Amino acid sequence: MFKIGEFSKLTQVSIRMLRYYDETGLLKPAKIDKFTNYRLYSTEQISTLNKIIFLRDLGFNVSEIAVALNHWDNKFITNQLENKRLEIENMIKSEQDKLSKIELAKKDIRQEKIAIHYNVSIKYIPSYQVFSLRRTVPDYYAEGQLWKEMSAFADKNDIPVSSNTFTIYHDTDYREKDVDIEICAPVARMGENMNGFVYRNTESVPIMACTMVYGKFENIAGAYLAFANWLQEHNQYRMTGQNRQIVHRGPWNEESPDKYLTEIQISLEKI
Known part of the structure; x- marks a missing residue:
């Protein structure tokens, strides 16, 4: 048996950490001397x-280490290491995204563009006859999968759809x-509903605030902030109903994200 100081020297682990592992239950002393209370x-x-x-x-972390120690075999540890690798990769990507945003912010400050102004216009949106697919998806980025699904279904079933598509966020x-x-694609004629795909007439919107967003999809957040300022200045309106979005230029018809063009539509009513 070794006293904690001796064990610390032999293992090159500080006494502080040995005590911490004792407190967390990862590595308790093999024995406590009943006369001196020394950890052995x-x-x-x-x-x-x-x-x-x-x-x-x-x-x-401590809880993950505890689980690994209790299930220590090659297959289990290999799976745990793979999960940790994926977790770290996601963390690295998240931090890299932050670095990119910092560099962009620095560039904007140097060019005095930190306050981006979006022009807001008011227009009437009529009802559209559409072929639509409505789903609850994990997040906003999953919208692209819906468009792929609709495109494949339309091709397979020979359904002619317009390219003037739009999205409704319910x-x-x-x-x-x-x-x-x-997701909605205007059609010339109605058809039979099947497999979650529905033909319907969308609601007309008498007062729709619209603004164009140029560049990467990340710029959309700035458009909403700009709209908040616009709405505060035009307090005769308030938000109502569902927001819509139209990607006029996106990954399918524009190589450079800096040249994307997205239209944000926010339904309003007069107070």
Whole structure:
């Protein structure tokens, strides 16, 4: 048996960390001397400590390490390592996105463009005869999969649809997950509903505020902030109904994201 100081020297792990592993239950002393209350460790515990350090250095937290220690076999650990790799890759991507936004913000400040102005116009939106697909999807980025599904279904069933498509967002608030989205493609004639695809007439909107967003889809958030300022200045209106979006130029017809063109439509009513 080794006292905690001796065990610390042999394993090159600080006393502070050994005490921490004791408190968290990852590595409790093999024995506590009943007269001195000294923590005593055995040579057999060095293997467990090495596993803890190995996983800690790979980014595993205490609870994850505890699970790994209790299920230590090659297959389980390999799966845990793969999950951690994917987690770290996502974290790296998220941090890289932040770095890109910082560089863009610095550029905007240098060019005095930090306050982006969007022109808001009011127009009447008539009812459209559409072929539509409405689903609750994991997030807003999943909308692209709906368009792929509609395109494939239309091709397979020889359904002629217009390229003047638009999206209706049925939620009354912004959602981080479980988003209620309906994609719509105008059609010349109605057909039979099938497999979740529906023919219907969309609602007309007497007062629709519209603004064009140029560039990457990330710029859309700025358009909504600009609209908030516009709405505050034009307090004779208030938001009502569902928002819509039209991507006039996107990944399918424009190579450069800087040249994308998206129209944001927000339904209003006069107070």
